[in-house]
Amino acid sequence: MASRSELTLCSALLLLCPSRAAADKLQITSTPAGAKVELDGVAAGVTPFEKDFPGGYFHKTRTSMGSRLEHPLVARISLAGYTSKEVRLTEGPMNWISLNGRNRGEYWLFKSDHFHVDLQPISETFTGKITAKASDAGAGLQSELSLEELVRQAKPAVVYLKGLDKAGSGFFVTGTGIIVTNAHLARGEEILEATLSNGQQLEAKVVHVDPDLDIALAKVEVPSGSHDFPHLMLMDASGVRQGENVLAIGNPGDAMLFSVTKGIVSAVGKFPDAGPGTWIQTDTPINPGNSGGPLLNAHGEVIGINTQKLIKKNVSGIGFALSATDLLEVLHRFYPNVALANHGATQGTRPPASAESAESSEALKTSAPAVAEAVGTVSVSSEPDGAEIFVDDKFLGNAPAMLKLPAGPHIILLKFPGHADWRRTLEVLKSSKTSLKAALEPAR
Incomplete structure (x- = not known):
């Protein structure tokens, strides 16, 4: 039969060392139901949603997450026609130190085993x-x-x-x-x-x-x-x-x-x-x-x-x-x-x-308004990088840049110190997307 001191030591080891418990079940529900559930950006299912997780550090009844997670587990719940919601599911990190002090780690705990969200x-x-x-x-x-x-x-x-x-x-x-x-x-x-x-x-x-x-x-x-x-x-x-x-x-x-x-x-x-x-x-x-x-x-x-x-x-x-x-x-x-x-x-x-x-x-x-529809997108880049962009003689920034221009003809001019100007006439169409890559030659 084990001595009392041996039993005490075994009890201490059980309390201080991580043990694997039966899987715990995470549940996520929503009103209305049928919402998409993403866990840390990965599609996982729809509500009502259930997923088993291994658990059991320190004999806690709540599921625990290992140190492999560098951030809390976040769920995103979304449904067409409704505002999406993000819910932080875990709390932590919690610190774990082995009895001899040689091993250390971190883990996270679920705040609850059931989360419910109301979508508006x-x-x-x-x-x-x-x-x-x-x-x-x-x-x-x-x-x-x-x-x-x-x-x-x-x-x-x-x-x-x-x-x-x-x-x-x-x-x-x-x-x-x-x-x-x-x-x-x-x-x-x-x-x-x-x-x-x-x-x-x-x-x-x-x-x-x-x-x-x-x-x-x-x-x-x-x-x-x-x-x-x-x-x-x-x-x-x-x-x-x-x-x-x-x-x-x-x-x-x-x-x-x-x-x-x-x-x-x-x-x-x-x-x-x-x-x-x-x-x-x-x-x-x-x-x-x-x-x-x-x-x-x-x-x-x-x-x-x-x-x-x-x-x-x-x-x-x-x-x-x-x-x-x-x-x-x-x-x-x-x-x-x-x-x-x-x-x-x-x-x-x-x-x-x-x-x-x-x-x-x-x-x-x-x-x-018609003007809201008559806009096109023009992406402008230059070699060398950072050229000044002028559209119809108006300075609009430095390349690379994304411009929204009204439909119709425009004169695009790029300038860079020590280089010849780069000029093009561009016809912008409604809802169009155009890319311009300007290679500016050194000035002679």
């Missing part, structure tokens, strides 16, 4: 109007705001967002409470705490996450008896000029909410290291907590979402904002009328629920 119809979530501007064609008639006036007008539309273990910035794009922020702040969160510039705290429900473009949308309900939220106008990247003054408003830390930094546009174009989309490079200081906040031009229009900065030895003053062009493409999924006209501003509204039928949708198309 898109038509009920995405209400209000998106205001967008195609370019600064009329900027010559529009005076620039002083820094003080710009901050005074824009700051009320900026919010401080806080999740379980992340914090950052966002801004209103509709008076009905739609907030734009970064996906890396909102991913896996159902609810974010939103603090307005007046100190008011509200609950922001995450209603859409696009991890590829690093864009997320959240919704705050307008308090009863309150006015609509102040919101900002968006401007397409085709109107952004290299060297123009820009300003960022964000929240780099709990003690420095709604701080302001300023700089210039250093370049506009594709930066593969930054990610997909069109990026605005700026020397405006972008610090942790600024993510998701607006990059504003001198007229108070959002030209980009402050997203990241380059951190390398002997490198400073390089920040990146994802262009409002990419944001508008995301918003267009929920606001079909969002369009960019040649001049001035256009407003996109979410059609009423009755317009969801095919018949009503067709009527909506025919009633939309």
Whole structure:
């Protein structure tokens, strides 16, 4: 028979060493049922959804995940016609140390064995109007705001967002409470705490996450008896000029909410290291907590979402904002009328629920402004990289760049120091996609 000390030692080993238990069952349900379930971006089934997981570290009754997972397990639940939801399923990491201290590891635990989500119809979530501007064609008639006036007008539309273990910035794009922020702040969160510039705290429900473009949308309900939220106008990247003054408003830390930094546009174009989309490079200081906040031009229009900065030895003053062009493409999924006209501003509204039928949708198309349809996309790259792009004698940025141009003939001119000009006449067709690759010859 084993001695008492031997039994005590065996009990201690059982408690301190990981043991394999029977598989636990994860259940995910939704209202309505039949929603697609993705686990960390991989399609796994539809609701009602069940999956067995091995479990049993430290004899805990909840399923545990091994250290092979570098992040919490996140489920995405989506259904056509409804806002998608992301749910963080696990908590952790938990630390495990063997009895002799030689082996260490981490694991995650499921928060529950059953998760239920209520999906809301898109038509009920995405209400209000998106205001967008195609370019600064009329900027010559529009005076620039002083820094003080710009901050005074824009700051009320900026919010401080806080999740379980992340914090950052966002801004209103509709008076009905739609907030734009970064996906890396909102991913896996159902609810974010939103603090307005007046100190008011509200609950922001995450209603859409696009991890590829690093864009997320959240919704705050307008308090009863309150006015609509102040919101900002968006401007397409085709109107952004290299060297123009820009300003960022964000929240780099709990003690420095709604701080302001300023700089210039250093370049506009594709930066593969930054990610997909069109990026605005700026020397405006972008610090942790600024993510998701607006990059504003001198007229108070959002030209980009402050997203990241380059951190390398002997490198400073390089920040990146994802262009409002990419944001508008995301918003267009929920606001079909969002369009960019040649001049001035256009407003996109979410059609009423009755317009969801095919018949009503067709009527909506025919009633939309013709200029919204007569636009083509032109991708411009150059060798050497970074050539200045002029369209019809107007500077539109540096190559590589993605331009949205009205249908019709355009003169495309690229310039680079020490090289001969590259010029082409291009006929842009409605809804067309064209690629131009300019090889600039050294000047003789």
